[in-house]
Amino acid sequence: MPPIRTVTTVCVALTLLATSTGIAAAHTDPHREAVQEQVNAVVAGGAAGMQVRVTRDGREFTVRAGVAELRTQRPVPLDGRFRVGSITKTFASVVTLQLTAEGKLGLDEPVSRYLPGLLPDGERITVRNLLQHTSGLHNYTDDLPQDPKEFLARRFEHRSPLELVRGAARKPLLFPVGTKHSYSNTNFLVVQLLIEQVTGRPWAAAVYQRILHPLRLRDTEVPVDNPFIHGPHAHGYLMVEGKPVDITEMNPSRAGATGAMISTTADLDRFLRALLAGRLLAPAQQAELTKVTAVSPAYGLGFFPVPTSCGITVWGHGGGLPGYLSMMVGAADGSRRVEASVTIGTGVDQQALRKSVDSAVCA
Secondary structure: OOOOOOHHHHHHHHHOOOOOOOOOOOOOOOOHHHHHHHHHHHHHHHHHEEEEEEOOOEEEEEEEEEOOOOOOOOOOOOOOOEEHHHHHHHHHHHHHHHHHHHHOOOOOEEHHOOOOOOOOOOOEEEHHHHHOOOOOOOOHHHHOOOOOOOOOOOOOOOHHHHHHHHHHHHHHHHOOOOOOOOOOOOOHHHHHHHHHHHHOOOHHHHHHHHHHHHHHOOOOEEEOOOOOOOOOOOOOOOEOEEEEOOOOOOOHHHHHHHHOOOOOOOHHHHHHHHHHHHOOHHHHHHHHHHHOOOOOOOOOOOOOOEEEOOOEEEEEEEEEEEEEEEEEEEOOOEEEEEEEEEEEEEOOOOHHHHHHHHHHHHH
16 A cells, blocks of 8 residues: 555545454444444454544443454554554644634735745735645645555655645645645645744644643644654554555654644544634634635535534544544534544555445434
8 A cells, every 4th residue: 555645545535534353332332333343354354453432422431453463463452552644634734723812823915025045936826825724835745755665665764744835835836826736745844834834833832722721632743853652552553565564653743733742532632622622722713624616525624524424424534654544523513523544554444444434423
């Protein structure tokens, strides 16, 4: 499985939204049993393991399936940490919207006002264009190693966001600014640089100060170059020459604000609950978070709507890095919330994955 391009495809699929090792419910609960069945199916489809946290009308439960590490019998830890991938974008968007409320950034101000000379089209690309993926910027992850063997050999390399943005900015725009939506990870590397420019601190410090510390998200971190996942965690794998190779350890610098964070389902749920309840953003910025347009009907500002089979639209974000897939969604009133982590083994049954999230919301 090509490590970057395939992960991007999976992440987009999630936006449109194991087997006999599964843990049976301790009591008869049709909802929990339905979710467990779908989680089992994801593992049967090639995932090494999966955990799903479900909150519905005040009730909470967590189900899991598969193993924490191939060739062992250790179950996926229910408090396990994992790479959340592009769910990081929602954290970055919240920080950016907080800065707009404080007058330090303007959503409709051009990037060139804050970072002159960074982008050839910086006078036309606004902060909103970045957050909504309507900038037209080339997606830098398309230029990262696509061959699994090459990615494996280079997985500990440091890549700076400035270097990656400059490389992408040398490519022509995919379309005129603001005329289309195209998911580009480059947008949120620019967002990272904006946060650092106006705060005068690393973007990770802003996330800690504004979100992680106030919400007491003690199992969430913003790594820079640290390749390890500390604490309990399941291992993710990359298929190399037909065999799953452990890819758990990697330098996350190439992901930055577009996908580097590590968290748990419990911490993501606390973050999502606070966000949906309006505890992190002022009303004006909360409205901007979920504002979609004719140009971008299925993506707000680092947050997107996901339709479900029961007619409930949930909001959140999906994520993917080599070895890991994740999802965080909730109803607008916060009454239903789902956080999921999949560690990839030999592959992923995307239909089963979508069904597992849908079942958690609707069953």
